[in-house]
Amino acid sequence: MPDPGGDVRVKICGIVDPVALATACEAGADWVGFVFFARSPRSVTAAQVATLLHDVGPRSPQTVGLFVRASDDEVARVLDVTRLDILQIYDTPERAMAIREQFRRPVWLACGVATRTDLPETCAVDGLVIESRAPVDADRPGGNARSFDWSLTARWPAPAPWLLAGGLTPENVAAAIATSGARAVDVSSGVEDAPGRKNPGRIRNFIQAARAIG
Numbered sequence: 621m622p623d624p625g626g627d628v629r630v631k632i633c634g635i636v637d638p639v640a641l642a643t644a645c646e647a648g649a650d651w652v653g654f655v656f657f658a659r660s661p662r663s664v665t666a667a668q669v670a671t672l673l674h675d676v677g678p679r680s681p682q683t684v685g686l687f688v689r690a691s692d693d694e695v696a697r698v699l700d701v702t703r704l705d706i707l708q709i710y711d712t713p714e715r716a717m718a719i720r721e722q723f724r725r726p727v728w729l730a731c732g733v734a735t736r737t738d739l740p741e742t743c744a745v746d747g748l749v750i751e752s753r754a755p756v757d758a759d760r761p762g763g764n765a766r767s768f769d770w771s772l773t774a775r776w777p778a779p780a781p782w783l784l785a786g787g788l789t790p791e792n793v794a795a796a797i798a799t800s801g802a803r804a805v806d807v808s809s810g811v812e813d814a815p816g817r818k819n820p821g822r823i824r825n826f827i828q829a830a831r832a833i834g
């Protein structure tokens with residue numbers, strides 16, 4: 621996933637409209653993410669994503685589907701309708717491994733972090749999304765515009781390629797990369813005007829700021 625010697629890689633997540641998708645593609649995002657979770661303000665259906673991706677060119681970013689405690693049937697229904705390159709899973713490590721086995725796709729496991737002990741020592745899937753742990757009463761386990769102490773990952777011997785997520789913005793992403801040592805970053809709220817409403821200028825600024833640090 622991340623290229624240790626190359627540019628920082630960027631995922632723009634929670635895409636719901638064609639302008640945001642085109643902007644992310646043109647600005648050089650490495651991944652675009654779609655949220656298949658009804659309680660999210662960025663929730664999309666498989667049919668909507670298929671329509672969005674219809675006109676995207678061959679040099680498009682890889683597509684990531686987010687699933688929260690989803691059954692095999694739910695994942696299968698999405699994959700029947702639309703192309704997804706990677707599955708980002710909010711569930712137990714065992715469930716993430718089972719989904720990887722069942723659907724033969726790369727799987728990233730989302731890990732909510734508040735303290736150093738939350739950082740995983742092992743990983744049996746293809747990547748980790750390291751983000752701030754959501755409050756217990758939150759509607760959703762991610763996409764809450766919350767950051768955590770980025771210095772926690774600085775000396776972490778990561779067991780797999782990983783992305784830094786949670787509360788990143790065009791304004792703080794360079795500091796987040798420098799402090800955390802991340803080589804891949806993931807944003808949703810920080811490039812929006814309101815939950816679910818992406819701002820094309822902020823998408824461009826985020827990608828530029830992440831790449832500027834090199």
Ligand SMILES: O=C(O)c1ccccc1N[C@@H]1O[C@H](COP(=O)(O)O)[C@@H](O)[C@H]1O
Nearest residue numbers: 633660762763764765786787807808809
């Ligand atoms: O974006 C959502 O609504 C969402 C819902 C359920 C699980 C994850 C979700 N978002 C992901 O959370 C991280 C951090 O997002 P943010 O930048 O703090 O808004 C990222 O991977 C989002 O795609």
